Amino acid sequence: MGSTSVTEMLGGWERGARALALLDAARERGYLTFLSEPRTAEEVAEFAGYSAGEVLDALVAQGIAVRVDGKYQLEGQLAGALSAGAPVDFAAQIERAALLARQVGDVVRTGASAVTAGESVVIARSVALTPNDAARGVVTQILDAVPEMRDAITDGHLLDVGSGVGGFVLTTASLLPGLRATSLELVPEVAAVAVERAKALGVTDRVDIRAMDARDFEALTPYDAVFWAQPFFPEQTRAATLAMIRRSLRPGGILLIQQLDAEPTDDDARAAFTLPRLVARAQGLPFARTLDELVAEIEAAGFALVRTLDIDLGRIALLRRPEESREG
Known part of the structure; x- marks a missing residue:
């Protein structure tokens, strides 16, 4: 752990997990499609069916959306990755990232990670x-x-x-x-x-x-x-x-x-690499x-x-x- 405290490490893990949960929920709820065009807070609230100000603040804070001239829209690179003209299905890649997090837990708890037919579709679309x-x-x-x-x-x-x-x-x-x-x-x-x-x-x-x-x-x-x-x-x-x-x-x-x-050569990347490897080897x-x-x-x-x-x-x-x- 070096000079990083246990509390700091937990905070980093927690922030990453929360950000992925936010991004995947935004995908599932349709925010990522709706915000492909600039929207006012009132338009977002009407779309969501509830006052979505805190959600919008969180999306902006995590770099998922931006606020320009009082309107909200997806961050530019993310919008491009999610566009119909992109060569791969980035929405499926987001869903697969959330799936991998669940699969890691399955492997740790049971030593295995079964894949449903629906999850197979997500994986296939993502690659x-x-x-x-x-x-x-x-x-x-x-x-x-x-x-x-x-x-x-x-x-x-x-x-x-x-x-x-x-x-x-x-x-x-x-x-x-x-x-x-x-x-x-x-x-x-x-x-x-x-x-x-x-x-x-x-x-x-x-x-x-x-x-x-x-x-x-x-x-x-x-x-x-x-x-x-x-x-x-x-x-x-x-x-x-x-x-x-x-x-x-x-x-x-x-x-x-x-x-x-x-297998990456960078230490940080190698640490992250162990998680998909854990799931793949279990399968x-x-x-x-x-x-x-x-x-x-x-x-x-x-x-x-x-x-x-x-x-x-x-x-x-x-x-x-x-x-x-x-x-x-």
Whole structure:
């Protein structure tokens, strides 16, 4: 603890917990949407159904909102992150942060942290691209960095394993009209969100979204490329999932993965890092495995490394199924 007293430490923890509770409640109650435009205190009170002066003071004090010319609105960066044009669902990220706080408590109390279907939707939304122009820019960066992927799927077949709400596959389908894809997602409620997004984008004729265990998938024809959302696959499922991916790829077909989390080097960041790691490990997930470790795991399943890349979005690896008969 150094020179910081126990009382000061508790105060810091308490302030952080209260601020997150305020932000998540504001999200849940609709304040973050309502304050996307400047509002008077009277307008906020009418929206809330009660005198909201103290709530507004708290939102301003915590940097969630600002008061300009007698009106209240979201702080600028937060407003941008919550806008419809943002590449990710920041509201879901707020909800997931509150969920993680509850999960930490579950693990400490019971040693486990079960996830409901509704919570799975929150998690999936929080990490997925929202198919829009900004997200298409993100996917374009990935395809520019990995031209083999673009070449394979421009008029080819993509298998998206652990698709979540379809952020990558649906955004990519909206970019590449010749793409045909199959999306595999374990949780039906999560897959249902992906289906609704596909309908909104008009790509249901090209993206087949299936709610199923990826280990049980049998490809009728080989795929040209696979994107595997590996961070969300528990240890006991990974070997069988990789075997399925290998069976599903054509000889020479490619597999793209991303290292989603990395252990920080900064002491303060490392301390915070222990909490999501606590939850992930309790759920059997391989949290923050290094890219070298991931590559070794996949190579052991019969793939050959093409290369690893460091891009603005993080570390990724491109691997290939060796050129051989599909039965090999």
